[in-house]
Amino acid sequence: MAGGGAANSVLLASANPVAAGDDFYLPPPLPPTPGAIVRAEPAQVALSAPGMPGIVPAAATRMMYVSSDTHDAPTAVVGTYLQPSVPWTGPGERPLIAYAGGTKGQGNQCAPSKLMTQVVQYQPPADIIFEYDLLALSSLLARGMAVVVTDYHGLGTPDVHDYLNRKAQAYALLDAARAALQLPGTGLNPAAPVALYGYSQGGMASAGAAELQSSYAPELNVRGAYVGGPVVDDEYFIGYNDGRSSIAPAFAWILNGIAADYPETRPILDAELNDTGKAILHEALGKCAVPIGLAQDHPRTSEWTTSGEPLTAVIDRNPELKSAFDEQRIGTLTPSVPVLTASAMNDEGAPYVPVREMAASWCGGGVPVELDPNAQIPTMWGLVGTHVLAFFPSLADSQQWLTDRFAGWPAPTNCGALP
Template sequence: MMVGGGATNSALLARAEPVAAAGDDFYLPPPLPPTPGAIVRAEPAQVAFSAPGMPGVVPAAATRMMYVSSDTHDAPTAVVGTLLQPSVPWTGPGERPLIAYAGGTKGQGDQCAPSKLMTQVVGYQPPADITFEYDLLALYSLLARGMTVVVTDYHGLGTPDVHDYLNRKSQAYALLDAARAALQLPGTGLNPGTPVALYGYSQGGMASAGAAELQPSYAPELNVRGAYVGGPVVDDEYFIGYNDGRPSIAPAFAWILNGIAADYPETRPILDAELNDTGKAILSDALGKCAVPVSLAQLHPRTSEWTTSGEPLTAVIDRNPELKSAFDEQRIGTLTPSVPVLTASAMNDEGAPYVPVREMAAGWCGSGVPVELDPNAQIPTVSGLVGTHVLAFFPSLADSQQWLTDRLAGWPAPNNCGALP
């Protein structure tokens, strides 16, 4: 793919504005009520639960719903999610719980929304944009235990707004408000006191962590019993610096910048001045792509190739106060969860770096939160598309779900705060 030479400042500004949702009127929001968690519309949905390596299908009734959430500036916004009700019984303690599930990275195009991918497993958009719903394995295992699950699409996936990838507040709000909305749907057996657990890996791990931190102030009425925070990105700027030059992760840098430009208008003229034609073309290309693309960013994985100064993005962020402030707002670990947390993060994770995860866990421990940090020491270092970050998703599936079951039973939460790995 050639890098176009005609990218202009005004073009970047236009891309920072909301884009039209594609294809399905369900995703176009009407005027919204001001109440977070309010249901705007809902309808039955068909979900594909068979995938390679999955021996059977857990029957589940699916409901697609649009609900009110809050954006990063606490203004009302529309988010779509999917409620999955298993037909198998819940055999754990107490009433059937609700798992508020935050999915891993899908991309920034509307076609990448989990509520769309769950109907087809694999999504394809010509000429070479393809992704698949790899969260199906975790969803399958949660449903097989008899847990009800609600999956958020996040802010801006499917709906007209730009998806602000790895935004601390909007992701957390979307997850908490998905639980609020699910508890209101009639005929589900759920009620305001239903036990809730937060669950996510990778992008979802950041969302779960952010939700655990914000729940005491944003959604204190939810009966949250615990949070699983798997492989989280804790600090967006650190994430960019740690992975600068890795082709498989370079598109994520563009998704982050597109989200920053959309959410923080004061950063747009800075990005216009600091990004060269290649950088602007990369942001434009990434805006409509999913997580397994052949993208322009992968051809220019070093962010020094994106900037007019030849500096990496982290240097540009550090010397621009408006950009630095916007990035600092995305850092997890500044607030204190009120529930126990299980964090799994491979020490050799090549994508979501371990050092800030450990710092986050230690900070929570210092505030009295029961935290168990699993460093996944058994995971080998593997580079490429299927790297250590992807492999580390699997060992924690059974352990994390048993951990949640124990929290639902009211057992004391284990922690290794005294000697973090």
């Protein structure tokens, strides 16, 4: 269907109402200090009982804290601090892991702080997501590491979640660490060792945070960053996956975030997207990472545009859109901490080539980088593809790598011969 309809305008992507009864997620007037705690309350992690470690061996605190949006203005983000029920047996004092979760979606119901209280979120007829990050979180907590999990900007709160936004994700992760170090009763001090940790969307957030930490949060004692299966370049990601139904909703989440963050792109998107494209963006705004929907029915982005061109062509010939997408690219700055990157060479979702280029760029800046290509992972497609499978082999290795960084051991590197 060609043409645009006001009812499906992408301008609708500038608001994301909070459901009734979710008052915790409605921000009051904010102080200007990034990392400041706005409010906090005890939270019950699902599959855990008072006095019993259960599957998640921790006591949880849900908190709203101040962060910065992609234009460096104050914004509210919610996160969850997890206090381990077992002691830290590694070197020095208990460390803090700033954890960035994988893709959950764009609806407020997909926020990790909500999923951790119920594990599975379902809205009829087919909107369902579960908190798959619990496996990694449980493993970190079982080692005695404290963990803080960010919801990211706009998940749960009234703002639109700007999915795969380089700065907003990085800021949310760094400010989660700042907030956790201020919580009373944790035993952590402001100089506690910190590590950044994430896979997939979380890998991009961890990478962005590693690049921005020295300028944005230099007081944090960051010892290293684990960057797993990251999306490095949003436009490359769209072009690489165009036509793949399992990943098509992510294109809509990216565009919704761009429209919300960069007002100058909205009239362009209104003109370039047809009714099908606008309907896909509108539907995606309130959905989690579900297997069916309009995006999956129209996985080729040439079906979304008035010109019949793919989204990458539309981006390339519109300078405002191109500029907004270029701002999301990882690898343009150099981290000041060692990095472990794991990315399957045959990853069908987050492509490997830009990950290798990112690692090489960091190496060129003198950073100790170890890149693991996960060559043992088979090529698979669908809901459980190579990208999902590659999450698991690095769990133990990445956490031992973190323990070594906390011990002050020199970071390994294969910069001289990247795989």
